[in-house]
Amino acid sequence: MPSDSSPKMYTSNLDVKPFVPPGPNDSRSPCPALNALANHGYLPHDGKEISLRQLIRALTEVFNLSTPLALVLAVGGVLLCGSVAKLTLTLHDLALHNRIEHDASLVHDNAHVGDKFAPTPVDPVLVDRLLDEAEAEDELTADFFGKMRARREAEALVKPLNFIHANFARGESALILTTLGHARPGDDITHRVVSVDAVRDFLGKERFPDGWVKSKETIGLFTIAKLSGIIRKAVLANSS
Template identity: 40%
Template sequence: MHFDPYSLMSVLAISGNFTSPSMFPPEHEYIAPGVHDKRSPCPALNALANHGFIPRDGRDISSHTLIQSTVEMYGLSVPLATTLVSGGMLCCGNVFTGIDLDDLAAHNKIEHDGSLVHADTKEGESRAPIHVDQALLTQLLTSYPNGLSLDDFAHARYEREKGLAKPLDPFHAELGHGEASLTWLLMKNASNVVPIETLRQWYGEERFPDSYVIPQETIGFMDAAGLSRKIADKMKELRRGDRGD
């Protein structure tokens, strides 16, 4: 499958004129991946592929395509998007030839154990599970029936990491904080809570949720770092409480 470069113009048009999935044109409707399509452990990238904002087959995706799509569809600043994409390319892909989405499943590069909805990598395996673990997803959704606040995301990450055989190193722990905080920032409603149905569609189906609205304000480094720090601080507080400090 070859990706039409002009589809990037569609990304620009949608982000400027259509702010939610119900307004996406037919070429960007949700289509679940086929058996030969590549996907990653990242719902944000998989949603872009499942809606056709990056190649639906998940293959040979350029840095430019990833940066453009994350800027336009998730409201990330160009510097933040460039940093995230460049990190993935340097660790798992090729800055010249691009990346297949499943390259991002390489264990302990960008991917890490302790995902909220993906099983941990088995001992001796070099690649992480890509498919959503339905037991973990169900546990997450039933544990927070009223949706997840930022503190709830911190609690969910804390509970998930408590069960790991080996604690995450600081780099991957910080990635976990960032993933949770960006999910909250992108998917929260007016009450600053991510509803359960939104999470089910985002994490479970890897699609843009019906409630999703493309951010009108750019998300920059300071926004992402500040929320990530709040997640980390809340997790430290929970650890102290468990220890009785």
């Protein structure tokens, strides 16, 4: 696998590079998006020492994130968890507990008490429970993700997430909706909905869903902030 593989532009699943599951020596993170990018060869498949440039290019070209949003995510990842000297990131380092990683993830178990790193493999029980709820819906909306976040926060936290981690958590759901979702007729990008199958593949298997088409609209910071606000309201509405 070339370490500097350049993602190519594509508009349909026919062009998505093949999924190659990680091997025993490959590094993976608690982030389904970065793992999927590595599993499909848009980031180095071994997940090690990924350069800032490779990260930004994958986020902008594969997911159509705006350059400012990709910069914020990639620079944040490198500064908080990577090598500042080399400006690289090894995926597993993102599991550093309470750095970017936080408790009450949708499909990851909390870090075990005293552990420096949180688990990176998805928790199959959490995936199944998320899918059980999802299957009762037609399409998954921001309200759905707010409800699921409220449930996880109620069951998995002793004290509430701090301000930063609560924002990260809502931002992650906003990223799912924008990168995996599609607009309903007449709705703008902040009203995207995601299919249950897309959630199953992306969050559960860390692979691009069959038929996935990248967002035709560039996904920017403002959109993520607005959608996070919608998700916040839904979390509050579903919290006791």
